[in-house]
Amino acid sequence: MNLRGTVGHALLAHRPLQFAAFGSLAIAGIALIGVFLDPRELVNAPIWLKSFKFGISIAIYTTTLAVLLPHVTRARRTARGLCTIIAAGIFLELALITFQIVRGTLSHFNFQTVFDTAVTASMGIIIVIVWLSNIVLAVFVLASRGGDQALRIAVGWGLVIGLVGMGLAFTMTAEEAGLIENPTETIMGAHSVGIADGGPGLPITGWSTVAGDLRVPHFVGLHAMQVVPLIAFAIAWLSRRSPAIVSEGARVPLSHIAGVAYSGLVVLSFWQAARGQSIVQPDAMTLSAAGALVAGTTIAAIVTLVLGARRRPPPTSDRSLAASPAPAHSQAEARHPRRTDTARGPEKE
Template sequence: MPRLAGWHRPLLFFTAAMGVLAVVCAVGLVADDRVLVGAPIWHKPLKFSISFVLYGLTLAWMHSLLTRGRRTSWWAGTVIVAAGVVEMAVIVGQVVRGKRSHFNQETAFDSMLFQIMGSTIVVLWLAALLLAVLLFRQPLADRATAWAIRLGSVVGLAGLAVGFLMVRPTPEQLAVADSPAIGAHSVGVPDGGPHLPVTGWAATGGDLRVAHFVGMHALQALPLLALVLVYAATRVPRLRDATVRLRLVWVGASGWTGLFALVTWQALRGQALTRPDGLTLAAAGVLVAAVAAGIVVTLTRSAKPSRVSAPEVVG
């Protein structure tokens, strides 16, 4: 792990600010009993602030690993901070007004705010893409960790892009002139209906936020897998082989990508996460079997373990 001094400072400040905002939103959940689109009004900014804490901290760490293109990475990270600040300002501002921030077309002002949010997400996505390109060009001492970061960035970009699917008008909205909302999180059911606890995901229909969540958190899951393998190599001789760790990372990345594709497909079919049909269960079974087979093949076909200890991750 690189020293904290090498991390992206604007992203660290942004992460700290989002942590404070998360506390404020948690207080709002208790003190403010207003409900908006079927959920406590402070639920959305709470989820967004927590998500930005994880996202900002991860990108700040990834910046610290770069020895090439650090200036470009700094600007990309700073653009992400600016986009995130605008995004949260609109979300919190609309909560204060008692209005929904996403998909809101009730007035010209609400529509303008949502268009601003859409623009900031496009800018954020492009900046994240630039950072991913820099990470692909950056060599690291441990190949498994390098590829975990790269693949996590790619799947994370795909997860972020799921948000663009949410802005499509639903058939019900198209059937109404001057619909007050354009776009939705849910598929097959209206937003604000029965939902799962904590997450707020639709309980009776599809919800694209599931895929959004799974895809974006590849940014944390895959690097964590690589780091666990590096430290496990000190106790498991087979994992001292860098090639074995690299193959396991590829298996893990393939499994996570498959899960992302599965929940995206499930949501687009209007199916709730907790109510999979036989076809979804069969696909999930194939995915689990494929990942398990990949792990077994990797561990059994590997050469004799090397006596060289696992390298440390360096930036």
């Protein structure tokens, strides 16, 4: 499969997603220039860095939707309309983020002025619409039939987990959840758990290195849309190249295993962040849970591969029977077919 050709054809087949993907890349490019040329900082980070990260993420997201859209075999026109809504919504959010950067202020959690409140509220409404559209799109994918079943299952898992990851963004503004500490009247929301935003963080992502960061499970969950289907693609490739290792019948359960394992990873990363623990400083509980997840996934995959190998049909198929010579009497009968009474006509008495 030519992946580059597949992506290009998919984007050409849906213009709004194409516009959102390339438009986001263009804004990301402008933001990258701003990172180096604009000395301003916001929350102890280059002010243009957020627009750059969102631009790259949205470009990947819209491209993924374009590639996954052909796997929807039911309500295709409605699915295309939903993708148009999603493309318009998330590109508008990126435009609002960039506009606030030009103004030199926060784009999210910002209620400092009437205008900032309107921008924050607008982005909240946009993300809810995008989230609901993704829910309906996931239902269409799961209800579709035909095509590669293992890949379709992986796409369904990716969309559902992506919905969860997208929904985790709401925890950054939920004071009632107990994750956001000391909100003010003008800044209501935060990424970090246990400390104020703006502390030491990882390069580029900015994820806190000293406390929990809710952006980690949000990121991990959102990108299930790429990871889980890519795992299914890899399994399909391995099944074609090494059928003795991965049988065709094992691909569907392996897709389910990949989906369950990735779901566990999202839960684990959220549990770690909610406890105020940095992703780079896991404690014994986190490491034990991660080890259990890896061990359980490995055992399930091995059992599936072994059972798939046992169920594989023997190599003596119709092809080998067709290649074997026919008995001598069968060949003779083929050359000189036995005459029947009907062919001889009525016998003489």
